[in-house]
Amino acid sequence: MRIYTDEIINAVCLHIAERKGVTPNDVEAQLSYEEEYGFTAEVxxxxxxxxxxxxxxxxxxxxxMFKQYNMRVFRSQITIDADEEFWADIEE
Known part of the structure; x- marks a missing residue:
């Protein structure tokens, strides 16, 4: 399964909103890739x-993946990559 930029940003916003006790609409996120740090997001x-x-x-x-798709995945099953767009491949 593969998810793209919009879903990755949704995942980050939902996750941060839950941790900070705010609504997902109160969270903005921007993904980036830097050679030195790998994949990051500014929130x-x-x-x-x-x-x-x-x-x-x-x-x-x-x-x-668990909350939206009812799929139990582990970090070792997720690979993030990018070219013109970000995506995450999830092994099933």
Missing amino acids: WVQGRSQYLVEANLLEAIEQY
Whole structure:
């Protein structure tokens, strides 16, 4: 299974909203890839920004897959990649 940029951002927003006790609409996220740091996301909640590393993204995708698709996946089953768009491959 593969999910693309929009779903990855949804996963991050839902995950951060749950952790911060806000609604998902209060969260903004932007994905990026840097050679030095790998896949990251900058997240804004109530005017404050924070950076998530790839492990945080994998955790968000893991939770998203369980809650939205009722699929129990582990981080080792998720591979994030990008060219013009971001995507995550999930092994079943």
